[in-house]
Amino acid sequence: MEFHHISVMPEETVSGLVTSREGIYVDCTLGGAGHSRLIADMLMAEGRLVGIDQDTAAIETARERLADCRCRVDIVKSNFSRLENVLAELGIDKVDGVLFDLGVSSHQLDTADRGFSYMQDAPLDMRMNQQAEFSAYDVVNGYDADELNRIFREYGEERWSKRIAEFIVAARREKPVETTGELVDIIKRAVPAAVRNAKGGHPAKRIFQAVRIEVNDELGILENSFRAAVSHLKPGGRIAIITFHSLEDRIAKNVLKEMARGCICPPRLPVCTCGHKPEVKLLVKGTAASRDELERNSRSKSAKLRIAEKL
Structure with missing residues (x-):
């Protein structure tokens, strides 16, 4: 590409x-x-x-x-x-x-397999340095609920940070969260329907920003x-x-x-x-x-x- x-x-x-x-x-x-x-x-x-x-x-x-x-x-x-x-x-x-x-650059957002975009299904990655070992997969599947809540609140300024963190932890008890699509689905289930349907952007936008910032220590x-x-x-x-x-x-x-x-x-x-x-x-x-x-x-x-x- x-x-x-x-x-x-x-x-x-x-x-x-x-x-x-x-x-x-x-x-x-x-x-x-x-x-x-x-x-x-x-x-x-x-x-x-x-x-x-x-x-x-x-x-x-x-x-x-x-x-x-x-x-x-x-x-x-x-x-x-x-x-x-x-x-x-x-x-x-x-x-x-x-x-x-x-x-993040337009290229990184538009390259699906980099995992930066909540609009395309791809492996959870978000590494700006592709040689780095730590990725979005490690954040989403390795952080406990308190740690997830913290980064969602601080880096995403997400109102529903605690609830989304709890839904992620519950979901990964069944199986690891492996793709951006799976993460988006969890976020959508966690955010109340009235909030999802209100104007103000995609419900996953702030969470993806928070995870990306954490992965790259931005x-x-x-x-x-x-x-x-x-x-x-x-x-x-x-x-x-x-x-x-x-x-x-x-x-x-x-x-x-x-x-x-x-x-x-x-x-x-x-x-x-x-x-x-x-x-x-x-x-x-x-x-x-x-x-x-x-x-x-x-x-x-x-x-x-x-x-x-x-x-």
């Missing part, structure tokens, strides 16, 4: 990120190289692009789509939580820009990765973050807001004694996709773009 993914807010992101045509830029979520191709096209031969992704299909596609770029291109199969290691291995200390386009790696990115920016360099749900956006917002703060002394102190200085300046504070883009790409509906500049 051809790797298909429509990058969200591409022009807004890349124009806000790239400030030097001879700079070094890191795309921490390479995917199908949509953003990376636009970045590379803005760079001169002296520029450099580093693309990071843990998905084998994404890596293969990116190599093809970036093969004729005039700038230097380094493609690394890794998780962006290893950003500092990746840069060190490439002999890079400071960069001009870092991009994070979070969430939230756990964000704060440290954002801070590592800023620490490797040159003065004037920029970090751009695209989020797709409130949990990851809250982390991005809070980290950038904290790094943009100056004095952190208690308000009651008459003069500043902390000496704390802001590390970044906020440039874009949660811009949404345009109406035209929403019409072209429905998956951009929940996206938010944040950009900050290193001081």
Whole structure:
């Protein structure tokens, strides 16, 4: 299957990120190289692009789509939580820009056997890194009711988390839950009919999001990765973050807001004694996709773009 993914807010992101045509830029979520191709096209031969992704299909596609770029291109199969290691291995200390386009790609959703979609029946998988051993099967069949309830509530913000967890545990006493279709059927039985039939999206949407986040530790790696990115920016360099749900956006917002703060002394102190200085300046504070883009790409509906500049 051809790797298909429509990058969200591409022009807004890349124009806000790239400030030097001879700079070094890191795309921490390479995917199908949509953003990376636009970045590379803005760079001169002296520029450099580093693309990071843990998905084998994404890596293969990116190599093809970036093969004729005039700038230097380094493609690394890794998780962006290893950003500092990746840069060190490439002999890079400071960069001009870092991009994070979070969430699951269109290709991953549309490839049935990856198990990301509740709309297609497939083995329970949801691994962004296909070489990882831990999968959605292990979460759904290995976590007890309390653990399932916790991730459904925290990562899916699911109102019926406890009931769904109990239904899953009861179902797997008969046999393991092996496919996305089986999981969807259990969720539908657990959620009251009046809720299922109300407007507000598919009843399995939040549960699949929660399981995917747990499998890939999506939230756990964000704060440290954002801070590592800023620490490797040159003065004037920029970090751009695209989020797709409130949990990851809250982390991005809070980290950038904290790094943009100056004095952190208690308000009651008459003069500043902390000496704390802001590390970044906020440039874009949660811009949404345009109406035209929403019409072209429905998956951009929940996206938010944040950009900050290193001081």
